Amino acid sequence: MSRQAVGAPLSRVEGRRKVTGRAKYAADHPTGGVVHAFVVGSTVGRGRITGIDARAALALSGVLKVISHLNAPKLAYRPNPSSNNPEGGRRLRVFQDDKVLFHGQPVAVVVATTPEAAQHGASLVEVRYDAEKPSTNLTGAPAHDPETYARGDADQAMQSAAVRLEMTYRTARNHHNAAEPHATIARWDGDRLTVWDKTQWVVGTQRELAAVFGIKRDAVRVISPFVGGGFGGGLRAWPHVTIAALAAREVGRPVKLVLTRKQLYSGTGYRPAYEYRLRLGSDRRGRLTAMVHDIKAETSSYEDFQESVLTAGQMLYSMPHVRQAYRTVPLDVNTPLYMRGPGHATAVYVIESAMDELAHELGIDPIELRRRNDPSEDESNGTPFSTRRLRECCTVGAREFGWDRRAPEPRSTRDGDWLIGMGMAAGVHRTLRNAAQARVLLDARGTALVEAATSDMGPGTYTSMTQVAADALGLTVRDVEFRLGDSAMPPTPAHGGSQTMASVGSAVQDACDKLRRQAIELAVGDARSPLHGVDAADVAVSGGRLHVRDDPARGETYQQLLARDNRPHLRSLGSFTPAESRFSLFAYGATFAEVAVDHRLGLVRVRRMLGVYDAGRIISPKLADSQALGGMVGGIGTALLEQTVTDHHDGRIVNANLADYLVPVNADVPDLRAIYLDGEDREASPIGVKGLGEVVHVGVAPAIANAVFHATGRRIRELPITAEALL
Numbered sequence: 001m002s003r004q005a006v007g008a009p010l011s012r013v014e015g016r017r018k019v020t021g022r023a024k025y026a027a028d029h030p031t032g033g034v035v036h037a038f039v040v041g042s043t044v045g046r047g048r049i050t051g052i053d054a055r056a057a058l059a060l061s062g063v064l065k066v067i068s069h070l071n072a073p074k075l076a077y078r079p080n081p082s083s084n085n086p087e088g089g090r091r092l093r094v095f096q097d098d099k100v101l102f103h104g105q106p107v108a109v110v111v112a113t114t115p116e117a118a119q120h121g122a123s124l125v126e127v128r129y130d131a132e133k134p135s136t137n138l139t140g141a142p143a144h145d146p147e148t149y150a151r152g153d154a155d156q157a158m159q160s161a162a163v164r165l166e167m168t169y170r171t172a173r174n175h176h177n178a179a180e181p182h183a184t185i186a187r188w189d190g191d192r193l194t195v196w197d198k199t200q201w202v203v204g205t206q207r208e209l210a211a212v213f214g215i216k217r218d219a220v221r222v223i224s225p226f227v228g229g230g231f232g233g234g235l236r237a238w239p240h241v242t243i244a245a246l247a248a249r250e251v252g253r254p255v256k257l258v259l260t261r262k263q264l265y266s267g268t269g270y271r272p273a274y275e276y277r278l279r280l281g282s283d284r285r286g287r288l289t290a291m292v293h294d295i296k297a298e299t300s301s302y303e304d305f306q307e308s309v310l311t312a313g314q315m316l317y318s319m320p321h322v323r324q325a326y327r328t329v330p331l332d333v334n335t336p337l338y339m340r341g342p343g344h345a346t347a348v349y350v351i352e353s354a355m356d357e358l359a360h361e362l363g364i365d366p367i368e369l370r371r372r373n374d375p376s377e378d379e380s381n382g383t384p385f386s387t388r389r390l391r392e393c394c395t396v397g398a399r400e401f402g403w404d405r406r407a408p409e410p411r412s413t414r415d416g417d418w419l420i421g422m423g424m425a426a427g428v429h430r431t432l433r434n435a436a437q438a439r440v441l442l443d444a445r446g447t448a449l450v451e452a453a454t455s456d457m458g459p460g461t462y463t464s465m466t467q468v469a470a471d472a473l474g475l476t477v478r479d480v481e482f483r484l485g486d487s488a489m490p491p492t493p494a495h496g497g498s499q500t501m502a503s504v505g506s507a508v509q510d511a512c513d514k515l516r517r518q519a520i521e522l523a524v525g526d527a528r529s530p531l532h533g534v535d536a537a538d539v540a541v542s543g544g545r546l547h548v549r550d551d552p553a554r555g556e557t558y559q560q561l562l563a564r565d566n567r568p569h570l571r572s573l574g575s576f577t578p579a580e581s582r583f584s585l586f587a588y589g590a591t592f593a594e595v596a597v598d599h600r601l602g603l604v605r606v607r608r609m610l611g612v613y614d615a616g617r618i619i620s621p622k623l624a625d626s627q628a629l630g631g632m633v634g635g636i637g638t639a640l641l642e643q644t645v646t647d648h649h650d651g652r653i654v655n656a657n658l659a660d661y662l663v664p665v666n667a668d669v670p671d672l673r674a675i676y677l678d679g680e681d682r683e684a685s686p687i688g689v690k691g692l693g694e695v696v697h698v699g700v701a702p703a704i705a706n707a708v709f710h711a712t713g714r715r716i717r718e719l720p721i722t723a724e725a726l727l
C-alpha cells in the first residue's frame, strides 16, 4: 500500500517553477506584437473633465493612441449579476463620460510601442477639470439605509443589564498590496478576446469582459496560471482589465497594461475603513444578555459594497438580545472589496476587544469569559453546529502558549524597559461552498491530468488538489498533474472566502472517484483481466495498480488495463453541488499573542503568536502552516502597521507606496506557531474540509490589541495601534 497523499506535508508542487522563474505571471506572458498601455489618473477627487489635450503625448515617438471619453467607443456594460460586483449592473464605466468620481480614476490611456513611451506619454496628457471638493471622510458623511438584524429586545435588555459597556472602535482602510501588481495582457483575434490577467477568478473576469463588451462568454478566454498573492484583491475584474481590452481593440494589437504600485491604490479595491460602535450588557458573572452593533463602513458613490460584518455578532456568543445596523457610507472613493477574512475580521476585532474589556471589568479570565458564553446552537437561526470546537481551541491554545503564566493585572509584567502582555481572541469564518467542476484524464502511461478553472494565489491549490486526486485515483503524487487558471477549464467559484478546498477539492474528488470506478468496472468486466468477475466493491487501487483488496497480488496496472484495449486514455468530469445544510457551518480559531511595549517610545513588538484552528480536515499540512503563518503576519499588519491615508482636501491617497504604507517585514514577525485540531466535517464538504485561509487571519488583530492592553493598561480602540496612540 502506498502512503496516503492527503495529510502528507508536501512542499509546493509548483515551487520549483516559482523559484526558478519559469512560472509566468500575468505580465510575463510572451505575446507577439504586444504594445503597452499606461493609465492617466485623475488629479482631482471629484468633478468634470473640461478638456483633454493629447497633442504632446501623440507627438512622442512610439505613442500610438490616446484614448479617453472624447474618442472611446460606447461599451455595452451589460449587467453581470454573476460577478463579484457589489451590484451586478453598476460599476465604473471607463471613458464613457466626463465625470470624475474619485482621485486617480482612469481618465485616459496612452498606448505606445514601449512601456517607457506609454508612461512618458501619459505624463504629457493635459487634462483640465472643473473640480469640486470630494467627500472622503467616513466620519460625519451621510449613510445609506442600514442592513439590520434583531432578536429579542436589545435596547430594553441593555437598560436592565447589571453591567453595561459602550465603546466605539475604528479601523483603517487596508490595501491588499500583493507582491505581484495587477496586470493584464489583452489580445483580439477577430471577435474573440484572450486575456492574461492577474485574477483570483478567471471565470468571473471572463463573464465581466463578456458583459462589458457585449459579446458571448465563449468568445472570451481568461488565462491566469500563477497569481503572485491576492488576499482578495483579484476577486473581481477592475477597470484596467477593460481598459487593456478596449485599447487592444482600438489599436488592433495585443496590449499589455501593468498598474504601478501607486495606481493599485486607486485602481483596485481595499478593506474599507469602519467606525463600529458596540454596546454590550451582561450579568455580574459575565453572562452576556445583549449586544447592540452600530456599524459604518466606507463605499464608493457608484457601487454599494457590503461584506459579512454582521455574521459574527449573531452567532459567536450566546445571548438572547441582539440588534445590528450596518450602514455603508457612499464617498468619492473607488469601490472597496473583500480582503482576508472579509467582514468577519473587522467584526471579530470589535467583539473580541469588547469581550476583553468585559473580562477586565469583571475580573474574569478572558478564556473563562468566552467559555461562559459559548452557545450550544447557532442562535442566529436555531440550527445545530456541524462542528464547533472553539472551546477546545482556547483550551489547547492556553496550554501550549503558557496562558497560566499570565499575571491577570495589566501593566504588571516587565522586561527592562519593555512592558510585557499576553492577549487572546477567538476567530470565526463561515464555511462557504459553491458549485464547482473538475475533469480528469488518465493516459496510457498511467499518469493523470486533472483540471479546474480555479486559482492558486498562494494557499497551495496546485498541491492540495494533486493530493486529493492522487489518493482518489490510487496514484502517487508524482503521477498526477493538476492544472488551473484557464476559463476554458471546468468552471469553479471565485478563489476566495476559503471555499476553494471544500468546493473544488470535492469536485476533484468526485471526478477521480468516477474515473477510478470506471477503470475498476472495465477490469472486472473483462475476461482477460486478472480482476475478472471480482465484485467491484472489493477492488482497491494503489500505486497505480488495481487489485483485490484482500489479495493484493491479484490485479493489474492502469497501463495494462488501457493497453489491452488500445485505449489512449480514460476521462471523467466531476462536480460538486453544495446541498442546503440544516447545520450551521463555520471554521473557528483561537489566536494568542505576546507583545512587548517600550513604555517610553510606544513601540510595540510582537514576541510570539500561536493559532489553534478548528477548520475540519487538513489536506496539506505544510501549506496549511503557510496559510496560518501568513494570516498571522497579515494580522500584525492590520493591528500595528497598515493604514491607507487619504488627504480629505482633494481625495488623494498620500501613502500610495510601500515606503509609507507599512506592511510587516521579517523584523516585525516573531516566532509563529499553528495547531490544527484533528478532525473532519463531512457536513461542510464531502472531503471533510471547512476552509482555513480566512479564519487564520480573523482574531489576530484583537489578540494583539488585547495583549497591548494587558502590557500597558491602555485600551486603544483604533487600528492600527500606533506609537503615537500609546504615548
Ligand code: MOS
Pocket: 200, 230, 231, 232, 233, 235, 338, 339, 340, 341, 342, 495, 496, 497, 498, 694
Ligand atoms: Mo480572500 S478575501 O477570500 O481572497
